Amino acid sequence: MKCLELLLFLLLFVRDIGAQWNVWMPRDISAMTNSCVVIPCTFMYPASIRPYRGIHGIWYFGQPYPQLFPPVVYKSRTEIVHESYKGRTRLLGDLLQKNCTLQISNIGAEHSGRYYFRADLGGANIYTYPDFTELKVLDQPNIDVPEEIVTDESLDLTCYAPDNCPEMSPEIHWMYTDYLPDPLFTTDFVEEGNTAVMSSTLTFTPRPMHNGQLLGCRVHYPNTTFFYERLISLDVKYAPRKVWVNVSQEVMEGNSVVLHCDVDSNPPPRISWHFKDEELMSDIASNASLYLESLTPEQEGVYTCVGDNGYGVMNTSLYLAVRYPPREPWVNGSLTVLEGTSLALHCGTQGNPAPTLTWLKDGELVGTITADEVSVLELLEIRPQADGTYRCLAENEHGRASTSLNITVEFAPILLDDSKCTIVREGVQCVCIASGNPEPSIEFYLPDLNITINETNGRFNYYTHSDGYTSTGMIKLRDKGERGNNGGTAVHVHCSITNMYGTETIRLELQQEKKYMMAVIVGTIGGVAVIAFIIAAVRYVGQNNKKENSNPGQDVGSKVENPSMFYSAVKKDKQSLRKKVLKTELLGSKFNSILEESTGDDSDYQPVGSMAGLERQELNYAALEFMRGRPREGGLGRGDDGSDYTEIKAK
Numbered sequence: 001m002k003c004l005e006l007l008l009f010l011l012l013f014v015r016d017i018g019a020q021w022n023v024w025m026p027r028d029i030s031a032m033t034n035s036c037v038v039i040p041c042t043f044m045y046p047a048s049i050r051p052y053r054g055i056h057g058i059w060y061f062g063q064p065y066p067q068l069f070p071p072v073v074y075k076s077r078t079e080i081v082h083e084s085y086k087g088r089t090r091l092l093g094d095l096l097q098k099n100c101t102l103q104i105s106n107i108g109a110e111h112s113g114r115y116y117f118r119a120d121l122g123g124a125n126i127y128t129y130p131d132f133t134e135l136k137v138l139d140q141p142n143i144d145v146p147e148e149i150v151t152d153e154s155l156d157l158t159c160y161a162p163d164n165c166p167e168m169s170p171e172i173h174w175m176y177t178d179y180l181p182d183p184l185f186t187t188d189f190v191e192e193g194n195t196a197v198m199s200s201t202l203t204f205t206p207r208p209m210h211n212g213q214l215l216g217c218r219v220h221y222p223n224t225t226f227f228y229e230r231l232i233s234l235d236v237k238y239a240p241r242k243v244w245v246n247v248s249q250e251v252m253e254g255n256s257v258v259l260h261c262d263v264d265s266n267p268p269p270r271i272s273w274h275f276k277d278e279e280l281m282s283d284i285a286s287n288a289s290l291y292l293e294s295l296t297p298e299q300e301g302v303y304t305c306v307g308d309n310g311y312g313v314m315n316t317s318l319y320l321a322v323r324y325p326p327r328e329p330w331v332n333g334s335l336t337v338l339e340g341t342s343l344a345l346h347c348g349t350q351g352n353p354a355p356t357l358t359w360l361k362d363g364e365l366v367g368t369i370t371a372d373e374v375s376v377l378e379l380l381e382i383r384p385q386a387d388g389t390y391r392c393l394a395e396n397e398h399g400r401a402s403t404s405l406n407i408t409v410e411f412a413p414i415l416l417d418d419s420k421c422t423i424v425r426e427g428v429q430c431v432c433i434a435s436g437n438p439e440p441s442i443e444f445y446l447p448d449l450n451i452t453i454n455e456t457n458g459r460f461n462y463y464t465h466s467d468g469y470t471s472t473g474m475i476k477l478r479d480k481g482e483r484g485n486n487g488g489t490a491v492h493v494h495c496s497i498t499n500m501y502g503t504e505t506i507r508l509e510l511q512q513e514k515k516y517m518m519a520v521i522v523g524t525i526g527g528v529a530v531i532a533f534i535i536a537a538v539r540y541v542g543q544n545n546k547k548e549n550s551n552p553g554q555d556v557g558s559k560v561e562n563p564s565m566f567y568s569a570v571k572k573d574k575q576s577l578r579k580k581v582l583k584t585e586l587l588g589s590k591f592n593s594i595l596e597e598s599t600g601d602d603s604d605y606q607p608v609g610s611m612a613g614l615e616r617q618e619l620n621y622a623a624l625e626f627m628r629g630r631p632r633e634g635g636l637g638r639g640d641d642g643s644d645y646t647e648i649k650a651k
């Protein structure tokens with residue numbers, strides 16, 4: 001029996017252990033302001049306790065220690081509660097059923113905090129449970145936003161509203177979703193640990209354009225004026241989707257330029273400017289400027305701006321052109337060449353835009369104008385006329401530059417037609433004129449006497465003069481006896497012209513007797529009279545020519561346009577004549593009365609190269625002269641034959 005009693009006692013004891021002071025209430029619960037909340041609660045007390053005069057309960061706020069007088073939220077024994085809970089609390093549970101469920105209505109922010117329950121079973125059996133419920137009073141719903149929102153990846157945004165008030169059930173709406181692509185809304189109700197939460201999930205795929213956009217969640221209790229809103233700003237991460245740079249630029253060298261780069265990305269990228277595999281600058285920003293000062297042609301090229309924000313990389317390039325005037329062209333050095341050789345002269349330069357290259361010879365265009373990097377002027381089988389200054393001219397819109405070189409053509413001597421012997425008062429004078437480079441030396445040979453004359457000696461006066469590539473040699477045979485041993489009329493005088501490229505020897509002709517007479521007259525009257533005579537003759541011819549040109553059948557315009565040119569043509573002739581006189585004077589004052597041009601025959605007087613400068617439309621003969629005289633102009637053409645003039649007379 002005792003044994004049975006003991007067993008019973010043990011059973012009771014075990015049952016008592018299972019029925020200690022215990023309470024069950026949610027650890028956390030939340031509510032919107034102005035709504036209500038029901039805190040579900042059940043409690044246990046030791047079975048050994050027989051409640052005395054019913055079961056009472058107290059809800060405290062803040063702390064479980066009555067001796068510290070925490071605010072009384074609810075008290076079943078009296079209706080006395082703390083001021084802030086007056087008329088707001090109601091015990092929904094039946095304490096006899098160990099149900100301590102509490103409703104708090106018209107909640108305000110001040111009601112946030114811990115709630116403790118104290119069971120009063122009568123007598124000394126009063127117990128405050130240490131477990132509590134923490135109430136959170138919200139004035140905004142919560143939105144669950146993923147830590148990282150990435151463009152083009154499906155996004156779930158969930159808005160939560162507590163649903164712990166049986167009288168009021170929330171409704172959730174999303175705001176500002178009009179611009180979203182295919183938004184999807186899912187409403188859910190989650191019960192957990194005796195508390196309930198209403199949720200609405202918005203699902204869509206954000207795009208870069210949605211970065212920074214506002215979205216909102218609105219909670220409303222139907223049939224009330226209460227609503228709660230929360231706004232969020234979307235932070236949509238996206239790789240650089242556009243990199244803007246300046247349009248390609250053209251800048252003069254020495255100037256400065258600022259290249260600007262703007263990158264659209266989130267977060268802002270690391271921007272860098274690149275040129276020829278080199279990073280010039282970088283910055284973590286949405287834009288970056290590259291400052292280039294005192295530009296040089298080497299800085300021309302492709303500039304690339306790269307934006308990299310960890311989600312992707314993008315770049316855009318521009319071309320920076322650095323303009324500059326042509327540099328001084330490089331050309332071959334001056335050359336001395338032998339007649340008949342062929343040459344290629346090269347000219348090159350730099351400039352931007354690419355300069356045109358032009359070859360000029362003594363100021364006149366030769367060859368073609370090219371826009372190539374190098375211009376090659378080919379001179380094939382060079383003739384003496386190719387001698388001169390060659391200039392390569394480089395031009396672009398920003399300027400011009402040129403470099404010149406001299407081509408010196410060496411050639412074997414040529415005897416010019418002026419060479420001859422004439423009878424003069426004192427005897428016979430022989431003149432030998434030759435062209436050659438190096439300038440030829442001249443010597444005379446008298447075959448009858450077997451004498452070579454290259455310098456003045458006791459018997460002969462010998463003079464030489466050199467002007468450019470033309471050499472003039474002159475001897476005077478003083479007495480007629482020297483004309484020949486046989487006393488005949490023929491004087492045999494040979495002239496040899498020599499330079500390193502050759503020797504030419506010819507026999508000089510003695511002018512006719514008529515010329516001799518003329519020479520005597522000239523010798524007597526003097527050169528001045530002859531000049532006057534020649535001027536008169538030329539004027540006469542010029543006027544004749546003018547008359548002919550007045551022929552109504554001919555073009556009127558050209559003759560009326562510039563009638564004075566006839567005079568100037570004559571004047572030119574006079575000048576050239578004067579030059580010849582001067583030249584003769586230079587050869588030796590002793591011979592100043594001797595003019596090979598003045599020998600009376602008009603065909604001996606030659607206008608020569610000086611006529612080349614005339615406008616050809618003015619005088620037909622000038623045109624003829626020009627065409628024929630040209631190949632020998634420039635110091636080489638002295639010896640043109642007089643037939644041109646004869647042609648004028650024939651007109």
Ligand SMILES: *[C@@H]1O[C@H](CO)[C@@H](O)[C@H](O)[C@H]1NC(C)=O
Nearest residue numbers: 041042092093094099100101
């Ligand atoms: C306690 O009382 C509330 C209100 O009457 C009720 O809804 C709840 O179900 C009760 N709890 C238990 C465990 O019976």
Ligand SMILES: *[C@@H]1O[C@H](CO)[C@@H](O)[C@H](O)[C@H]1NC(C)=O
Nearest residue numbers: 167168169170221222223224
């Ligand atoms: C709101 O009030 C109307 C009547 O005023 C009632 O018909 C309706 O059921 C109420 N709705 C809610 C959710 O209480």
Ligand SMILES: *[C@@H]1O[C@H](CO)[C@@H](O)[C@H](O)[C@H]1NC(C)=O
Nearest residue numbers: 245246247249257258259260
């Ligand atoms: C480059 O663009 C920026 C703005 O886009 C502008 O301010 C700047 O003047 C431009 N630079 C040049 C050289 O045009």
Ligand SMILES: *[C@@H]1O[C@H](CO)[C@@H](O)[C@H](O)[C@H]1NC(C)=O
Nearest residue numbers: 260262268284285286287288
């Ligand atoms: C460049 O970026 C800075 C901030 O990094 C900003 O203040 C400025 O407005 C931007 N400039 C332009 C032209 O976008």
Ligand SMILES: *[C@@H]1O[C@H](CO)[C@@H](O)[C@H](O)[C@H]1NC(C)=O
Nearest residue numbers: 274277304305306314315316
């Ligand atoms: C720019 O992008 C192209 C391809 O999009 C890439 O080939 C190139 O290397 C990039 N340039 C730089 C400087 O990053």
Ligand SMILES: *[C@@H]1O[C@H](CO)[C@@H](O)[C@H](O)[C@H]1NC(C)=O
Nearest residue numbers: 331332333335343344345346
């Ligand atoms: C001129 O220079 C070019 C380039 O240096 C060279 O090829 C060419 O042979 C030269 N011409 C002469 C005639 O020296």
Ligand SMILES: *[C@@H]1O[C@H](CO)[C@@H](O)[C@H](O)[C@H]1NC(C)=O
Nearest residue numbers: 333334388389404405406407
């Ligand atoms: C070419 O010759 C002229 C004179 O004949 C001289 O003044 C000039 O300096 C020369 N040019 C070069 C490049 O040698």
Ligand SMILES: *[C@@H]1O[C@H](CO)[C@@H](O)[C@H](O)[C@H]1NC(C)=O
Nearest residue numbers: 445446447448449450451452
């Ligand atoms: C000319 O003179 C030279 C010597 O001065 C002599 O050797 C030569 O035989 C002479 N010739 C004639 C044809 O006499």
Ligand SMILES: *[C@@H]1O[C@H](CO)[C@@H](O)[C@H](O)[C@H]1NC(C)=O
Nearest residue numbers: 441442443452453454455456
């Ligand atoms: C003239 O010729 C002789 C013999 O060939 C020579 O020795 C002399 O140097 C020459 N004189 C001149 C001025 O050239």
